[in-house]
Ligand code: FES
């Protein structure tokens with residue numbers, strides 16, 4: 001049996017009928033067509049599916065759709081302003097070469113953004129700790145850390 005939930009995604013409100021066992025990542029990608037959120041392991045191990053839910057970074061493959069009822073979700077699409085201006089953290093990832101294949105990037109950027117929302121000037125250790133659940137096979141992580149540090153130096 002399906003149930004009705006309400007989600008606010010990137011400022012837009014959606015009312016949906018979902019299976020109680022459906023996962024937030026699948027609702028975003030398949031029901032809403034918001035595909036910037038990537039699905040990697042599907043088991044909470046890689047961080048590719050990270051979104052910000054009510055201010056907290058969460059693995060959207062571990063969130064059942066009913067658990068997201070009434071919540072406000074920020075995906076990578078919502079970081080960019082409505083007139084197409086990238087968030088400073090997105091700019092910094094590009095400038096520092098912190099994006100290679102890009103598969104980890106939406107989740108990595110949102111994890112970094114969630115950290116910066118609560119800590120404007122994180123140390124390198126705090127950044128590494130925050131992104132420890134996000135796997136990247138390409139960059140070796142240093143460029144990602146440098147990108148986050150670079151944003152904090154401008155604020
Ligand atoms: S797809 Fe969710 S943590 Fe890997």
Ligand code: FES
Nearest residue numbers: 100101136137138
């Ligand atoms: S840029 Fe390829 S997995 Fe991170």
